[in-house]
Structures are given as structure tokens and as C-alpha cells.
Amino acid sequence: MLQVEKISGGYGEEPVVKSVSFHVKKGEMLGILGPNGSGKSTLLKIISGILPAENGTVTIDGRQASHYSQKEFARKVAVLPQLHAHAFSHTVRETVELGRYPHQSGLFSSWSDADEKAVIGAMNSTGVAHYGKQSIELLSGGEQQRVFVAQALAQEAPILLLDEPTNHLDIAHQQQLLNTIRKQAVENGLTVISVFHDINLASLYCDRLLLMEEGRISRIGLPQDVVKEEAIQQVYKALVKTEPHPELPKPQIILLPDRIGENLPLLVTKEDFFVSSKYVVLHAKSPLKTVSSAVHNAGTGWYKTFVNRHVDTAYNPADVKGEMADYLATEGFRLTDTVGMMTAVTTEHVEIGEYAGKFGTILVAVTAGIGNAVDVSQALKRDEAPRIGTINTWIIINGELPDEAFIQAMITATEAKAKALQTEQVKDPLTDTIATGTSTDSMLVAATQQGEELPYAGPVTELGRLIAHGVYECTVRAVQAYKKAKGWPS
Amino acid sequence: MSKSSVAYIVSAATLIVAVWAGVSIGSVEIPLSTLWNKGDATATNILWKIRMPRVILAGLVGASLAIAGAAFQGLLKNPLADPYTLGVSSGASVGAVMTLFFGLSLPFLGTFTLPVFSMVGAALTMFFVLGFARLVDRAMKMETIILTGIIFGSFLGSVLSLMIALTGEELRQIIGWLLGSVSMRGWNYIMMILPFVLVGSILLWLNRRELNAMLFGEERAHHLGINVKRRKFMILIGGSILTGSAVAVSGTIGFVGLVVPHMTRLMWGADHRHLLMLSFMNGASLLIICDLIARTIISPSELPVGVITAFIGAPVFAFIFYRQRRKGAM
Numbered sequence: 040m041l042q043v044e045k046i047s048g049g050y051g052e053e054p055v056v057k058s059v060s061f062h063v064k065k066g067e068m069l070g071i072l073g074p075n076g077s078g079k080s081t082l083l084k085i086i087s088g089i090l091p092a093e094n095g096t097v098t099i100d101g102r103q104a105s106h107y108s109q110k111e112f113a114r115k116v117a118v119l120p121q122l123h124a125h126a127f128s129h130t131v132r133e134t135v136e137l138g139r140y141p142h143q144s145g146l147f148s149s150w151s152d153a154d155e156k157a158v159i160g161a162m163n164s165t166g167v168a169h170y171g172k173q174s175i176e177l178l179s180g181g182e183q184q185r186v187f188v189a190q191a192l193a194q195e196a197p198i199l200l201l202d203e204p205t206n207h208l209d210i211a212h213q214q215q216l217l218n219t220i221r222k223q224a225v226e227n228g229l230t231v232i233s234v235f236h237d238i239n240l241a242s243l244y245c246d247r248l249l250l251m252e253e254g255r256i257s258r259i260g261l262p263q264d265v266v267k268e269e270a271i272q273q274v275y276k277a278l279v280k281t282e283p284h285p286e287l288p289k290p291q292i293i294l295l296p297d298r299i300g301e302n303l304p305l306l307v308t309k310e311d312f313f314v315s316s317k318y319v320v321l322h323a324k325s326p327l328k329t330v331s332s333a334v335h336n337a338g339t340g341w342y343k344t345f346v347n348r349h350v351d352t353a354y355n356p357a358d359v360k361g362e363m364a365d366y367l368a369t370e371g372f373r374l375t376d377t378v379g380m381m382t383a384v385t386t387e388h389v390e391i392g393e394y395a396g397k398f399g400t401i402l403v404a405v406t407a408g409i410g411n412a413v414d415v416s417q418a419l420k421r422d423e424a425p426r427i428g429t430i431n432t433w434i435i436i437n438g439e440l441p442d443e444a445f446i447q448a449m450i451t452a453t454e455a456k457a458k459a460l461q462t463e464q465v466k467d468p469l470t471d472t473i474a475t476g477t478s479t480d481s482m483l484v485a486a487t488q489q490g491e492e493l494p495y496a497g498p499v500t501e502l503g504r505l506i507a508h509g510v511y512e513c514t515v516r517a518v519q520a521y522k523k524a525k526g527w528p529s
Numbered sequence: 530m531s532k533s534s535v536a537y538i539v540s541a542a543t544l545i546v547a548v549w550a551g552v553s554i555g556s557v558e559i560p561l562s563t564l565w566n567k568g569d570a571t572a573t574n575i576l577w578k579i580r581m582p583r584v585i586l587a588g589l590v591g592a593s594l595a596i597a598g599a600a601f602q603g604l605l606k607n608p609l610a611d612p613y614t615l616g617v618s619s620g621a622s623v624g625a626v627m628t629l630f631f632g633l634s635l636p637f638l639g640t641f642t643l644p645v646f647s648m649v650g651a652a653l654t655m656f657f658v659l660g661f662a663r664l665v666d667r668a669m670k671m672e673t674i675i676l677t678g679i680i681f682g683s684f685l686g687s688v689l690s691l692m693i694a695l696t697g698e699e700l701r702q703i704i705g706w707l708l709g710s711v712s713m714r715g716w717n718y719i720m721m722i723l724p725f726v727l728v729g730s731i732l733l734w735l736n737r738r739e740l741n742a743m744l745f746g747e748e749r750a751h752h753l754g755i756n757v758k759r760r761k762f763m764i765l766i767g768g769s770i771l772t773g774s775a776v777a778v779s780g781t782i783g784f785v786g787l788v789v790p791h792m793t794r795l796m797w798g799a800d801h802r803h804l805l806m807l808s809f810m811n812g813a814s815l816l817i818i819c820d821l822i823a824r825t826i827i828s829p830s831e832l833p834v835g836v837i838t839a840f841i842g843a844p845v846f847a848f849i850f851y852r853q854r855r856k857g858a859m
Contacts, residue, residue, distance in 0.1 A: 128799055
């Protein structure tokens with residue numbers, strides 16, 4: 040559809056764009072990224088014919104762009120500029136009608152049915168149809184930009200070039216605009232080339248990305264191949280991390296600010312725990328990076344307060360999450376900062392241990408109820424609803440862990456827990472085999488993300504050894520406490 | 530009925546009323562029937578020899594200035610632009626004042642020496658302004674054109690001031706010409722500017738859609754498929770032809786070229802597909818009415834019509850402006 044072959048060009052002596060080549064297929068959306076001054080807007084201007092190319096060629100539909108007349112070119116390529124102001128006010132409809140200019144010819148250039156259809160269609164698909172008679176001057180920035188999208192669509196060119204189309208728009212308008220354009224690309228085969236300031240938006244909406252660095256292509260390819268930590272850090276000279284989008288297979292970047300004004304250093308100790316008959320609470324001075332299977336605020340996040348709450352054996356509300364949130368709020372915990380779990384055992388029987396390694400300390404807290412113990416190897420034989428009885432395990436680490444270390448910590452802790460149940464000869468009441476856990480166990484790993492970097496947490500690593508030992512020891516003691524309370528033989 | 534049809538009907542009706550008032554009102558009342566009833570020789574004479582050419586000339590001058598102003602405001606995207614912005618009118622004035630100053634009268638031309646010299650002055654100025662602007666900036670950006678116009682305009686203005694300062698008995702004549710008047714010109718003047726009015730207006734009208742697009746900026750116009758450079762040239766030359774010829778036959782009549790396009794825009798919208806022709810009609814009406822006032826208000830003496838245009842135009846403009854803004858606010 041569009042082929043760019045070794046083009047160079049710019050304003051003065053030294054070209055801003057240096058020998059750039061790429062091609063775009065029909066219906067594809069290509070995003071051009073790059074820091075200020077990297078030549079991305081200049082590249083777009085050369086493609087759109089505003090600036091002459093000093094070298095190289097742009098080929099559209101197999102024909103060199105410079106061989107098109109101005110009107111022919113406008114029938115092939117529409118351009119959506121950045122938002123701008125102007126002196127006199129046209130109505131919305133008049134503005135969109137201008138998009139038909141390249142299709143009109145002759146002295147009187149009568150308005151054809153095709154013109155009318157294109158204008159109506161463009162106004163409908165951008166949602167500006169009902170503004171028709173209004174002056175664009177009176178519209179908000181976001182609405183104005185939609186009118187210009189309608190103008191570009193009315194042009195009915197198979198290629199659309201955009202220069203930072205979402206500048207100055209709020210997120211709703213950004214989303215609307217890019218959804219509209221993406222829809223045109225997917226449904227009508229519109230080919231789109233757009234300069235983006237916002238790497239995340241580009242990654243979300245584009246099929247491929249082109250990263251410019253000092254006038255040259257640094258990378259070109261799928262978003263996941265271009266939006267990479269090292270590439271972005273090198274080209275933009277900014278400290279970032281990349282993360283997958285929570286819902287889509289598209290990478291997103293996250294800025295890392297200097298950690299100024301934070302509570303440094305942060306250390307969690309046994310003294311931060313508070314135990315009563317209602318709950319076990321850990322209150323850290325600053326949020327910890329947390330991965331958990333809790334009831335309230337499960338998953339990954341940053342939380343300060345951790346609550347393991349006692350419920351009685353008859354506890355069975357319809358909406359467990361809602362009830363838990365209400366309870367936490369009533370007890371005066373801030374819902375956004377707090378992770379909440381529950382257990383039917385006496386919370387005073389919690390086992391809390393502090394374990395020191397070379398890097399620092401970890402804390403382990405376990406409450407164990409084993410009335411509902413399960414041997415996972417026999418799980419297929421079970422068909423009944425879970426009964427009361429839970430082992431809740433918390434591991435708090437004074438150190439910095441990557442994501443994979445959190446997972447390894449979970450594995451290590453789970454293995455230690457299973458071993459503790461074996462040691463204590465805890466049996467699955469249904470199968471009378473040694474249990475590996477209960478049917479409703481919960482686990483939480485939290486780290487301060489300060490101090491020493493701890494890359495791994497497998498059972499023979501410095502950190503893993505502490506976790507294995509700590510979880511095993513605390514679980515054994517918690518099980519013993521449970522048995523004692525129930526009057527079981529130990 | 531669409532808004533634009535209403536606009537054309539209202540403007541045409543105004544023009545007809547203005548023409549009727551212009552030919553019939555004066556020191557001698559001329560009944561409308563004189564147009565077809567040749568019974569009264571004196572009335573017929575006054576109508577066809579004096580009133581009608583005067584009204585038509587006023588109409589053509591007003592129309593030329595208004596349509597040129599509308600086009601320049603659109604092209605330069607500047608609401609303060611008017612036909613005189615490019616300095617072409619200063620060139621025309623220098624040509625005219627030079628004729629008066631040196632008492633020139635070429636053979637064959639006789640009394641037409643002044644308008645011919647004036648037109649030559651306008652043409653030369655246009656040539657130099659556009660040539661110089663192109664020399665400075667091959668892309669001919671609007672700012673370049675405006676600045677070049679200011680440079681040439683002020684230089685020619687100083688030439689005018691010099692001649693005025695050095696002149697003796699011709700002073701009154703020069704000032705009178707500069708203030709602008711359409712009196713005692715006759716049919717020959719009409720025949721002289723008619724082709725220029727037609728060519729200039731057609732050139733502008735052919736660019737009505739391009740002017741609409743250029744309001745959004747030259748880059749935008751380029752992307753919409755407009756050959757911006759060529760169109761800009763057509764508009765500048767069309768406007769200059771209109772301005773030069775209007776100034777040559779009537780002097781520098783102010784205000785019409787600035788205000789009529791604004792008034793028309795406020796009443797009927799900014800779409801050049803209609804704005805140009807509507808400004809043309811309204812400019813004609815306004816100048817015919819102003820000229821009528823100029824020659825009747827202190828009868829039997831006459832005021833220069835340029836005095837009246839501003840005197841009438843400014844308050845009318847203020848009123849429309851006020852009403853529009855109030856409506857916009859509510």
C-alpha cells in the first residue's frame with residue numbers, strides 16, 4: 040500500500056530524517072514513536088508531501104508519490120493534524136464537506152450523491168452528526184478533533200496519516216478517537232500511520248510500531264518487540280519498566296520516578312504484629328508489594344495493612360467479599376490499603392516467627408485449622424462442598440524481589456506446609472491418608488522492595504531456606520496448638 | 530428555504546432598494562417612471578447622465594472593495610486585513626497623486642490620465658510586492674506577504690506624504706481625491722473598471738472552496754488536495770486587480786473592504802461559497818447608500834464618500850457585532 044524507500048530530509052543542511060525505509064500493508068496501523076527531535080513528525084511531513092524528500096522515494100499503490108497531482112494525492116492520503124485554533128468559524132457540516140474537495144472538479148462542481156453519502160457516513164461514524172449546524176468554534180477540543188476526523192474520513196482516502204492526534208484530549212476522547220480509527224482500519228481496510236507521543240496508546244492500538252532515534256529507525260516490529268525496557272530506556276533516556284497490559288497481549292511502559300520523600304528505610308519486625316481474639320493484624324509503615332490469595336484485595340498490589348480475621352464456624356454469608364469489606368470498614372481499616380483473610384481458628388493461636396539471614400529478616404505468620412484437611416492426590420474422590428478449616432500463611436520479606444521470586448516463595452512455602460502436615464500426621468478424614476493442606480488455604484507473600492535484591496526464592500537459596508524453615512516450623516507449631524485446643528492427641 | 534437563499538434574496542432586495550434610492554433622491558426628485566417614460570427630458574438627462582452612472586460606479590467600487598476584503602481576510606486568516614493590506618492601494622494613490630501633483634495630462638488620455646496612471650501604479654506595486662515576497666520566501670507564507678505589503682505600503686505612503694508636503698494649490702484636490710469620491714465620473718469610468726471588476730471577482734469566486742479550506746491553515750489545505758501556491762497567487766492577483774481599479778476611479782475609500790465582509794459573515798456565516806457574492810452585493814449597497822448621504826446631507830455641498838462610509842459603517846457594525854455576541858452568549 041505504502042512503501043517508504045530510504046528517504047532523508049528535513050529543514051536545513053543536516054537532514055532530520057536519515058535514510059528511513061519501511062512499508063505498510065493495507066488495513067494496517069503503524070505507530071511512529073520517538074523522543075522529541077527524533078524526526079518522527081518530520082518523517083510524517085515528508086510522507087504527506089509538506090516537506091520535500093532530499094533523497095529516497097515514497098510509493099503509494101505502486102506509483103511514486105511525487106507523480107501524483109495534489110488532488111490525486113489527496114484522494115489517496117488524508118491527514119489528520121494536531122488540534123489547532125483558527126480565526127473564522129465554519130459550521131461542523133461545512134468543515135466535514137471540505138473533505139470532499141479532492142473529489143470535486145469543474146467550475147461549479149456540483150454536490151453528488153457520493154459526496155453526500157461520504158459526509159453523512161463520516162459524521163455518523165465519528166458521532167458529530169447531531170452538531171451539524173453548530174459552529175466548530177463553540178465545540179470543546181475533543182469534539183473539534185472528532186470533526187476533523189470526520190473531515191479526513193469524508194476524504195475517503197485509503198491511507199490516513201495522523202500527527203499526535205490525541206494531543207490535548209482527555210482519556211475518554213483519546214479512547215473514542217482511536218477506537219473510531221481502529222474500527223475504520225479493521226472494518227474498511229483503512230491504512231493508518233500515526234505519530235504518537237504516548238507509547239502506551241501506540242502499543243494498545245497499533246499493529247506495528249516504528250521507534251525513531253536521531254532520524255533513523257531504532258526498531259520496527261510488533262509492539263512486544265519494540266516496547267522493551269532496554270530499547271525505550273536507551274532511545275528515550277528515561278527510567279521505565281514494561282508490564283503486560285492486564286487484559287491484552289500488549290506491553291505497557293511504566294515510569295520509575297526517583298524515590299524522593301518515601302519512608303526509607305522500611306523494616307518490618309515482629310513488633311508490627313498485633314494479635315487479639317478478633318484478628319491478627321500486621322501494620323507496616325509503608326506499603327509492601329504483595330501477592331496473595333486473600334478475600335479482600337487478592338492478587339498483586341501494594342498494601343500496608345494485613346488482617347487475618349476470626350469468623351465462627353457458622354459463617355456463611357451470600358456475598359463473602361462484600362461482607363468482608365463491610366467488616367474491615369467497620370473495624371476502621373482503610374479498604375484500599377488492606378488485605379483481608381479469614382480463619383475459623385482462634386486467632387490467638389497464630390504462630391509468628393522472625394528469621395534472620397545475611398540479607399536481613401523475614402517474618403512468617405501461620406494460623407492453622409485442619410478440620411478440613413485434604414490429600415490433594417486423592418482430590419478427585421471428593422465431591423462435597425468445602426468445610427470449615429483453613430491454613431493461612433503469611434511471609435513478609437525485608438528485601439527486593441522480582442516477580443518470579445514471589446512465585447518461587449509461594450512454591451517453597453507450600454512445600455514446607457505440606458511437609459509440616461506430614462510431620463504432624465494430619466490426615467484427610469475422608470481418605471485417611473496424609474493430608475497436604477486444606478481445601479481453603481490462603482497464602483500471602485509481601486516484600487518491602489527495599490534493601491538487598493533477592494533474585495530467587497527456591498528452597499536452597501538464601502531466602503528460600505529461611506522461608507522453608509520458617510513456614511515449616513510455624514505450621515508445625517500452629518497445628519500443634521490447634522490439636523491442643525481441640526483436645527486431640529499430638 | 531435554505532439560509533443561503535434567504536441571504537441572496539435579502540441582499541439583492543437591499544441592493545435594488547439602494548439603487549432606487551440612489552437614482553431618485555437628490556436635489557431634484559426623479560420618479561422611477563423616468564426609467565421608461567422619456568417624456569420629461571430634464572429628468573431623463575439627470576437620471577442617465579448623472580445619477581445612474583454615479584450609482585453604478587459607487588456600486589462597482591463598493592462591490593470590488595468588499596469582495597476583495599472578504600477574500601484577503603480569508604486568505605490571510607486575519608480579521609483586520611482589508612483590500613489595502615497589500616499596499617496595492619498605496620501604489621494606486623501614488624500614481625493618482627503624481628498626476629495631480631505634476632498636473633500631468635497625456636495626449637489621447639486627457640482626463641483619463643489619472644485613473645490610468647493610478648492603475649499602472651497599482652499594477653507595479655502588485656508586481657513588486659508579490660515578486661519581493663517570493664524572493665524572501667519561496668513558499669510565500671502569509672506572514673511574508675503581509676509584511677511585504679506593510680513595507681511597500683509605508684514606503685509609498687511616505688512618497689504620498691512628500692508630495693502632499695510639497696504641494697501648493699493642488700492640496701485640496703489631492704486630499705479630496707485621497708478621501709474618495711464617485712461624483713462626476715460618467716459612463717466612461719464604468720466601462721473602464723468593469724472588465725477589471727469582472728475578471729477580479731471571477732478569479733476570487735473560482736477560489737471560494739479553496740478559501741474555505743485555507744481558513745484551516747495552508748498545511749491543512751495542502752492535505753485536502755489544494756495547490757496552495759497557485760491558488761494563493763490567483764486570490765492575491767484577483768484581489769489586487771479589484772482594489773487597484775477601484776482606487777484608481779474613486780480614491781481610497783475606507784471601511785467598506787474591512788467591514789462589509791465582517792457584517793456579511795456575522796449575518797450569513799463564514800462559508801466563502803456564499804460570502805464572496807454576498808459581500809459583493811452588500812458592498813455595492815453600502816457604498817451606494819453612503820454616496821447618497823454624502824451628496825445630500827449638506828446639500829448643495831458634498832462630503833467625500835469615505836467620510837460617510839466610516840461614519841455610517843462603524844455604528845452599524847458595532848450594533849451587529851453586539852447582537853451576534855449576545856446571541857452567542859445566550
